[in-house]
């Protein structure tokens with residue numbers, strides 16, 4: 197009871213700051229196994245740091261103008277990572293109370309053009325409360341950083357990695373929950389596998405569900421027992437990735453990106469001979485390869501540890 201009240205008073209204190217602190221937030225950078233990919237690299241960038249509040253809008257996928265990499269601030273880069281890698285996202289620090297969670301969309305053939313449609317999303321990570329602090333507070337104390345791991349059991353291919361911070365300070369009214377969203381564009385090399393359940397966005401959120409609409413948010417809401425919307429974290433199992441397999445994706449089909457000279461290829465464990473594309477193994481881009489690519493006019497000076505494909 198005491199800790200609950202304490203949390204509530206903290207919650208109120210944070211909210212009181214909102215009147216004079218600009219606390220909107222954006223995702224700006226991510227690290228892979230402790231190495232940055234570079235500022236605002238390999239991610240879709242919205243036109244502002246405003247939240248998405250309509251959970252039935254396609255903006256809920258990858259923020260405003262986020263249905264491809266060529267939105268408001270085009271970023272034609274895909275970063276190569278491995279299944280099981282440690283990802284650290286860096287958000288603007290925010291006093292908005294709420295959780296952070298991560299979702300994977302894929303595998304898909306092209307992370308630059310994928311619009312996030314269809315039931316290919318899985319929740320892979322969530323942090324609600326730890327040691328009596330909501331996720332945003334933990335991140336404030338850590339410079340906006342938050343670290344989690346990609347699933348070990350993933351089929352090779354391209355993916356969108358969606359980072360979501362839900363701010364609850366306005367959740368006392370329907371439509372007042374604020375979704376801050378950033379989508380990263382990844383090419384994941386993995387041993388095979390698939391995550392379940394999968395769902396569509398929009399599709400899993402309802403504006404009136406108790407994790408988003410909290411009538412007592414300033415009058416009894418217990419942050420310590422809060423859980424983010426979207427259900428539990430997916431289970432990702434090895435082997436047969438039903439449905440899409442990398443056999444149907446051909447990275448080389450794109451002329452807008454650079455591939456390295458890596459000659460290794462992937463044999464999807466779940467591919468059957470019935471797929472006409474099964475022989476078209478995806479070119480694997482060396483993890484520590486080059487940055488940039490045709491059509492990419494930005495800096496090609498990427499940090500070691502990452503490649504842009």
Ligand SMILES: [Cu+2]
Pocket residue numbers: 218219220221292
């Ligand atoms: Cu804000």
